[in-house]
Amino acid sequence: MEAYDRLIKLVHEAQEDVHKADGGNKAAGTRVRKQMQDIKQAAQDVRVAVLSARGS
Numbered sequence: 001m002e003a004y005d006r007l008i009k010l011v012h013e014a015q016e017d018v019h020k021a022d023g024g025n026k027a028a029g030t031r032v033r034k035q036m037q038d039i040k041q042a043a044q045d046v047r048v049a050v051l052s053a054r055g056s
Contacts, residue, residue, distance in 0.1 A: 003049045007042040010035065 014035040020028035 001046070001049060003042065003045040007039065007046055010039045010042050014039065 014032060017028040017031045017035065021032045
């Protein structure tokens with residue numbers, strides 16, 4: 001499923017910045033918040049894809 005693969009990719013891309021933000025890096029925290037918005041949208045895309053597959 002393409003939407004799920006995109007979600008996983010986004011989570012992996014955010015991993016380094018999450019660790020930096022946890023260490024107190026404010027710029028990394030800002031990047032993480034932006035990445036979380038993208039992850040949220042990707043998760044919604046997965047939900048929609050699953051619902052449409054179930055309805056088929």
